[in-house]
Amino acid sequence: MSKRKIGRRDMLKTTAVVGAGFAAPMVFVPRAYAYTNEPKGATVTLGFNVPQTGAYADEGADELRAYELAAEHINGEGDGGMLNTFSSKALKGNGINGKQVIYVTGDTQTKADAARASAKRMIEKDGAVMITGGSSSSTAIAVQGLCQEAGVIFMAGLTHSNDTTGKDKRANGFRHFFNTEMSGAALGPVLKNAFGSDRVAYHLTADYTWGWSQEGSIKKYTEQLGWQTYETVRTPLGAGDFSQYITPVLTSGADVLVLNHYGRDMVNSLTQAVQFGLRDKQVNGKDFAIVVPLYSRLMAQGAGENVKGIFGSTNWHWSLQDEGSKAFVRSFGQKYGFPPSQAAHTCYCQAILYADACERAGTFRPSVVGPALEGFKFDGLGNGPTEYRASDHQCFKDVLVVKGKEAPTSKFDVLEVVEVTPRAQVEYPAEMLGGELGPYNDGTA
């Protein structure tokens, strides 16, 4: 057996190779670029990161439709959709900064790890200069963190937890969708008008970040109105059959059931609560009430007739009659044959807002595009006058309170808007939810 002698030169070579290996992940972009994935050619690549498999795949498919439509409109194709009603006229229908928009897609699978992996792939391999999309707060927070590290802008899709623009906010991240704090502030007064101030609420809450956030907000605002909270019960995510959690409600003496559930959990818990007769029950001499704080029209279809008369909140609804909403519904409906969901709307808006900010900034560099969005006031995108607040990158606009429709005219017509809560009523100080934006990252440091 021969022995190989390791010399000083070998040692140096090995050290250099190992050192380069360790350093590689930290050097996200080649030095030839001024910022991560600076577009050099005639095109700019956007990354649409949506759930294409898993429980929220249908919502993800609707998001993707909206992004495709937005890319068409930005490139000057189709009828232009909400670009015709958008208050900013910076976009000229020739792409962004003269570059045609192309896109790549990723599958979040509604799992934080998978969402980060697909976003990373789109940034590193496909050269995406911006990542957008998603249908859950845990994936949004995970991808937002990744984009901050990578030095690209993240335009969140459907994410409703306070944390996204609260304790987990990042300079490179922006959210158009509303949050649980706004849902609570909007729903509270409507619930008081509908059910009075002498009520006892029983909460069933999905046992994860969004559920806790939603429960806290609704509890805070209903207790301010004089309601008592009988119990807050945490239910496992994806429990399927919630009957063992609903039967205690029957004998509790509570007269309101708040279902802090979303997606499949919401469909199942609401359906089963109605099956147990809660919607038609009388307790303490009052009609029993069920509240679903966050509604999704796509999900509400799954609960069928069980949503009738049930209050909730939503970011946008296709039945709105402002010019922006009508233009979007027309554009989307003619292309796909059905109306868009709130997830599709928020994603379309995010793509347009990003493109507009880049156009106004004259660059794709995050540290210049971000400030162009900060404090940006706009109208014509379906939610009335809206502002991207500079201090937390959260959009502030009116919030819709909706109710399950008693006499739907089609399978899409399941919710009706009962109140448009003005922005002033749902606004809160940025510091209330904690967190720090920190500095922008262009990916060159």
Add this chain to the structure above:
Amino acid sequence: MDAILLQILNGLDKGGAYALIALGLTITFGTLGVVNFAHGALFMLGAFCAVSVKALLSLEQVTEDATQLTAWGTPLEVRVPYVESWFGDFGTVLLDYSVPVSILVAIPVMLLIGVVMERGLIRFFYKRPHADQILVTFGLAIVLQEIVKGAFGANPIPQPAPDVAKGMIDFGVAVGMDAGNVVYPMWRLVYFLFSVAVIAGVFAFLQFTTFGMVVRAGMADRETVGLLGIDVDRRFTIVFGIAAMVAGLAGLMYTPILSPDYHMGMDFLVLSFVVVVVGGMGSLPGAVAAGFLLGILQSFASMNEVKSILPGIDQIIIYLIAVIILLVRPRGLMGRKGVMEH
């Protein structure tokens, strides 16, 4: 007392589903020696038989009303189900009873799926280790899930119970309590009774028919039965089909309780395996008893009074009971000596 009675009822209907799935799993394991991780997918396929039948019955005649426009500017479509325009009131009743009616479709369909699954895939894995069987059947379950998702989407699809079974039953009055104290959804009681009837039917079939006698003999000693000139394999194929049918019917009748989606089988699969282990591998009465027992205990563990003493107990109770029973009775409640012991 009211709360306890409600949780017992709740445990019985939930236990009915566990027992039906576990029964099929045990039959498959006892006869073929196969650990079938695709059994939950059969529960899901049964549910989607109901979805398919309803979709077929709901096929609509579409006419455009040019005088009215949709929100996106196209003429409004007026939709009337064919069955209603062809059969009038009978068509409406047929739509209302789509879940029970779909049993007639599900029985042959699930039998066929079971036979095809066994002949086309499972039989090649009889002599392979259990790990291989688990891998292949789990893979099959994922394939079936994805097919269903591709065809029906990812969102739950509501399947209402017939109008006559949508209401509540005042169970308290039936047991001498004040009216209104223990009211329970009628369909859940229907489901419990249905599960008892199916279980009784399977036991009667195995106990009182010649076919069942041969199957039981084959479960006890396959080789000897084969030496008697009886084609055990053919009978076991049919037994696999019956197990698939039982799982399918369990899923089908569960659809008004839990709106079906492609993932619903997986939710029940793991729990059902625990039920089989607690009941005792290969023991049919054990699987049924454990199904109802764990259903009721799971319901009790979700009571606020219990959770205030043991927080989080509702999420671990089934596994905790499994650990305790396996420590005290390693073969499960009614396990047979020699099954899964080598």
